[in-house]
Amino acid sequence: MTVIRFGSRSGTGRGIGSGWSFRYRPRSLAAGAATALTALVVSVLSLGSGDYPLSPAQVLSALAGSGTPAEDFVVDQLRLPRVVTALVVGAALALAGALFQSLVRNPLGSPDILGFTQGADTGALLVVVAGGSTLALAEGAVAGGVLTGAAVCALAWRGGLHSGRLVLVGIGAAAMLTGVNGYLLTRASQMDAARAVLWLTGSLDGSGWGDALPLLIALVVLVPAVLGGCSRPLHLLELGDDTATALGVRVGPLRLALLAAAVLLASLAAAAAGPVSFVALTAPQLARRMTRALGPNLAVSMATGAALLVTADFAAQHALPGRQLPVGVVTGLLGGGYLAWLLATETRAGRI
Amino acid sequence: MSPDDQPAASSRLAGHDLTLAYDKRTVATHLTVAVPDRSFTVIVGPNACGKSTLLRALSRTLKPTAGQVLLDGRDIATLPARQVARTLGLLPQSSTAPDGITVSELVARGRYPHQGLLRQWSPEDERVVAESMAATGVADLADRTVDELSGGQRQRVWIAMALAQQTPLLLLDEPTTYLDLAHQLDILDLCATLHQEQGRTLVAVLHDLNQAARYATHLIALRAGTVLAEGPPADVVTPELVRRLFELPCRVIDDPETGAPLVIPAARRRRDVLPVIPGR
Numbered sequence: 001m002t003v004i005r006f007g008s009r010s011g012t013g014r015g016i017g018s019g020w021s022f023r024y025r026p027r028s029l030a031a032g033a034a035t036a037l038t039a040l041v042v043s044v045l046s047l048g049s050g051d052y053p054l055s056p057a058q059v060l061s062a063l064a065g066s067g068t069p070a071e072d073f074v075v076d077q078l079r080l081p082r083v084v085t086a087l088v089v090g091a092a093l094a095l096a097g098a099l100f101q102s103l104v105r106n107p108l109g110s111p112d113i114l115g116f117t118q119g120a121d122t123g124a125l126l127v128v129v130a131g132g133s134t135l136a137l138a139e140g141a142v143a144g145g146v147l148t149g150a151a152v153c154a155l156a157w158r159g160g161l162h163s164g165r166l167v168l169v170g171i172g173a174a175a176m177l178t179g180v181n182g183y184l185l186t187r188a189s190q191m192d193a194a195r196a197v198l199w200l201t202g203s204l205d206g207s208g209w210g211d212a213l214p215l216l217i218a219l220v221v222l223v224p225a226v227l228g229g230c231s232r233p234l235h236l237l238e239l240g241d242d243t244a245t246a247l248g249v250r251v252g253p254l255r256l257a258l259l260a261a262a263v264l265l266a267s268l269a270a271a272a273a274g275p276v277s278f279v280a281l282t283a284p285q286l287a288r289r290m291t292r293a294l295g296p297n298l299a300v301s302m303a304t305g306a307a308l309l310v311t312a313d314f315a316a317q318h319a320l321p322g323r324q325l326p327v328g329v330v331t332g333l334l335g336g337g338y339l340a341w342l343l344a345t346e347t348r349a350g351r352i
Numbered sequence: 353m354s355p356d357d358q359p360a361a362s363s364r365l366a367g368h369d370l371t372l373a374y375d376k377r378t379v380a381t382h383l384t385v386a387v388p389d390r391s392f393t394v395i396v397g398p399n400a401c402g403k404s405t406l407l408r409a410l411s412r413t414l415k416p417t418a419g420q421v422l423l424d425g426r427d428i429a430t431l432p433a434r435q436v437a438r439t440l441g442l443l444p445q446s447s448t449a450p451d452g453i454t455v456s457e458l459v460a461r462g463r464y465p466h467q468g469l470l471r472q473w474s475p476e477d478e479r480v481v482a483e484s485m486a487a488t489g490v491a492d493l494a495d496r497t498v499d500e501l502s503g504g505q506r507q508r509v510w511i512a513m514a515l516a517q518q519t520p521l522l523l524l525d526e527p528t529t530y531l532d533l534a535h536q537l538d539i540l541d542l543c544a545t546l547h548q549e550q551g552r553t554l555v556a557v558l559h560d561l562n563q564a565a566r567y568a569t570h571l572i573a574l575r576a577g578t579v580l581a582e583g584p585p586a587d588v589v590t591p592e593l594v595r596r597l598f599e600l601p602c603r604v605i606d607d608p609e610t611g612a613p614l615v616i617p618a619a620r621r622r623r624d625v626l627p628v629i630p631g632r
Contacts, residue, residue: 105448159375246413248436248437249433295450
């Protein structure tokens, strides 16, 4: 087995009073910066393209509030909400996926496979069948996702949360809910069913600030807690529950808190943009391959997810002239294709 | 010899009136043990006697159904997790090394209980990791990945990680399982060194009674969740005890190498003749 390694270097500094110090991997830092930059560049391009094309310079001045009134309106009012929604949904899905994959120690552990996304779908479809508004649809999605998450965890609980059991119960729940969703679709009127199918594919069409805001708030609260407080214990959890306990990690509460955070993020993301497929599954894997680092790579995963979704949405709007695709179609093609290509090259190089 | 003979003051780690169970299967009830300070305590007994379960309870990876594990006189369940992790280290029976992790990266994870949110890596950490790898003889392997090591080397690396925790107490759950005889002795020699030269208190679960008798300073003989005997091996290991412990007739002679008791099981034809005293 060939393993390419980049040594962990110590970056040590002095803070006020007591010393502070941390370790970072130059490669992870570079990968994170590169993906974040990609996300920003694509965002600017996306803000500048459409029926009223703008140069990147015009976009930036409009963002700064110093463009012409027309530019300000097009960028800030029409296009920015959609791009911001894409960024936060991508980041949230990627963080949820990275957490799930690390917690269940399985690269297939993503909300689409563990049933939480299907639960959000069921919630949304129930609202559609009942003839509810779009706002109620989002609320239904959050409720459905969170309830499914709680139910799956409760069913898998046996004196502790075992990853194998969680995956099996999750797959069972996903299968059941897929059946329920099919039934609900047949019950909906034709127009409602069309609206529901568009939502189920995952779409950022007509995204407004109202879609992005709840997720943005959740990210502002959860990201510092998860990345700051839980990322190092999460690394230790990969050594096995006993070893993590021996090192002073409170395994049960940590796992439960992180699962709750991930279920919430996945549900809110589904509420904002529909169950955009594959981002939660692919982004952490892409991040891992770019950084070649151990562990969940939470921050780089988030940057990757944001870049992936904003690029996919850009492509969805402009790939076929005169015709917009739902972003979920593109994330599936783009993310899945890239992952397949990476796996193929790695297999050829003798790595997996 | 009963646990009550041990003065409580000389035991930083003790189990008091423990009931231990997995789901509904009860392994032990009213089990009381004390680990003498600065001892190399070895828990022995037949399969399924509860020796690993007891070690798991002492290391707080298994919550007792009833009773308490006391660390420095306080219930271990009520102490902050990281404070316990600075006092008591554990080498579990099974751990998983993440794919591609290097030896030094793995050993460095043992520093977690000493680190904070802002002070994540200090020269002190660097020094302790290097010392731990040197003490276990894996310093040369520092940049190798754990997957490519042999079983014996891997076990040394896990012990190095536990050493990096710098705990005065170290518990080892069957540290010699899956190793050949030479590597078993290698690990036990390492344990003896840690005990004698660094003054740590060690508690290990071992399968081999003769190895236990040779290395331990204090034996706890467990059968069906009950302590049959405890004390220095020379006092504890008798034909009578081995019969009660394993239902196995035997002779006990002096180990010609060390003078420790050496158990020689009776030959097959004589086993039927010698009376077996039932345990319990």
